[in-house]
Amino acid sequence: MSVMRTFSAQSVEPQEPGQAGPGPSCRPDVLRAWQALADVADPEIPVLSVLEMGMIADVAMDGPCVVVRMTPTFAGCPALDVIREDIARVVRLAGFDEVRVDVVFDPPWTSDRITQEGRRKLKEFGLAPPAPGCGGGAVTETILRRVACPYCDSADTTLESLFGPTLCRAIHYCNACRQSFEQFKPV
Amino acid sequence: MTSTATSEAMSTATKAAVIDLLYRLADDSLIIGHRNSEWTGLGPILEEDIAFSSMAQDKMGHALALYGLLHQLGEEPPDRLAFARGPRDYRCCDLVAMEFLSGAATDGPLCNNPVRDELVSRGDWAGSLVRQFLFSEADAVRMAALETSAYEPMAQLARKLRGELKYHTLHGRLLIERLGKATEDSRSRLNGVIERVWPQALGMFEPTKHGQTLASAGICPTEEALCDRWLGEVEPIIERSGLSRPKHAKPAYGGRAGNHPPELALLLDDMQRVYRLDPTAQW
Numbered sequence: 001m002s003v004m005r006t007f008s009a010q011s012v013e014p015q016e017p018g019q020a021g022p023g024p025s026c027r028p029d030v031l032r033a034w035q036a037l038a039d040v041a042d043p044e045i046p047v048l049s050v051l052e053m054g055m056i057a058d059v060a061m062d063g064p065c066v067v068v069r070m071t072p073t074f075a076g077c078p079a080l081d082v083i084r085e086d087i088a089r090v091v092r093l094a095g096f097d098e099v100r101v102d103v104v105f106d107p108p109w110t111s112d113r114i115t116q117e118g119r120r121k122l123k124e125f126g127l128a129p130p131a132p133g134c135g136g137g138a139v140t141e142t143i144l145r146r147v148a149c150p151y152c153d154s155a156d157t158t159l160e161s162l163f164g165p166t167l168c169r170a171i172h173y174c175n176a177c178r179q180s181f182e183q184f185k186p187v
Numbered sequence: 188m189t190s191t192a193t194s195e196a197m198s199t200a201t202k203a204a205v206i207d208l209l210y211r212l213a214d215d216s217l218i219i220g221h222r223n224s225e226w227t228g229l230g231p232i233l234e235e236d237i238a239f240s241s242m243a244q245d246k247m248g249h250a251l252a253l254y255g256l257l258h259q260l261g262e263e264p265p266d267r268l269a270f271a272r273g274p275r276d277y278r279c280c281d282l283v284a285m286e287f288l289s290g291a292a293t294d295g296p297l298c299n300n301p302v303r304d305e306l307v308s309r310g311d312w313a314g315s316l317v318r319q320f321l322f323s324e325a326d327a328v329r330m331a332a333l334e335t336s337a338y339e340p341m342a343q344l345a346r347k348l349r350g351e352l353k354y355h356t357l358h359g360r361l362l363i364e365r366l367g368k369a370t371e372d373s374r375s376r377l378n379g380v381i382e383r384v385w386p387q388a389l390g391m392f393e394p395t396k397h398g399q400t401l402a403s404a405g406i407c408p409t410e411e412a413l414c415d416r417w418l419g420e421v422e423p424i425i426e427r428s429g430l431s432r433p434k435h436a437k438p439a440y441g442g443r444a445g446n447h448p449p450e451l452a453l454l455l456d457d458m459q460r461v462y463r464l465d466p467t468a469q470w
Binding site: 074076077106108141167185186187 | 234237238240241242244245246247248249251252343344346347348349350351352353354357358361
């Protein structure tokens, strides 16, 4: 499975309420389901887990069934079904017999949900991370033009195209290292 | 405002009105998505080829989500709604079905067409750009209003789509202003299209018999109110781009009641062809 990655160094610790992740009073079995999700990636951004992407709204038990609420990045994301199947598979592998993956629009996914670690990995992958606080339509043309090159960190860059090879990417050019680069768009 | 979260909580009249609203939104999304996808591989420059293809993919996604809401209200599954209905069943406005890339209407589909290059050269990308600009501004106005809809599933979806639609309006505004101020040729092409499509653009806000029900239930403002807000957005952009719009155009109505110009039937014939070969096929 090309989209399955083992993020061995990644641990899933209980987090403060409001952040993507298990709450501080998370039951041990639910925590195990959360941890399993660290092995699922968006096939278009294979270096980030769905947790780092902020795509998991909630994990809870409904009787014996694990219910994962997933908030999709783009409504038209073609990888949605693949990610859904992968989530169900890894949760089953973690020892649960019944899994349900609900696709929800509330909370709406925005690029602000991407974790700090996720942003670091995006840059390492060669994708300029989205400016923070610009999700949910708050982005402006000015913000889009102000993107640092992920290779040389220069701010001397030009916006080439609002749209790129996948729905989540824009195309820029770095005038300093003379290299085209892509940005994960603030959405 | 009380929120109408489930179909059980709605009266029959309200439910019928919500279903009508969802069909209008979904059909607009699907048809403009299909029209914009026709430029894939044929766009005048690579960036615009990618832009129209990406916006097409977004709108297909929005159509899928909206057909999903309809399915939750007891309508058929999304694939059947998209591919098994005839033109009379569609509730899209005329603007989205207009054809700017010659082919399907008069000379058969572009694919494997021996005079394909000739047909493509007759295509009018300016038409598609102006349509996309006018439509995405209306889409954004409508979705912004729906973010506080009393029909909670629609409100959630509207809030979700806000970030995506921002790129559609940014794209339209950038291109309209840049080309409006570029050359005499680009300006006159844009003005010509604005003049030609303005009746259909006003037709996006065709009143329906459900409008009052939707407005008084707090589900969606009236089409008249939405049209005013849309004009408030597009007029300053048209003006500062050095362009003009007709002042006394008569709106082209009919689409919201299922009365479409023949180009929709031709579009559906093309779009639904593969599905109709075997509607039970598993993909």
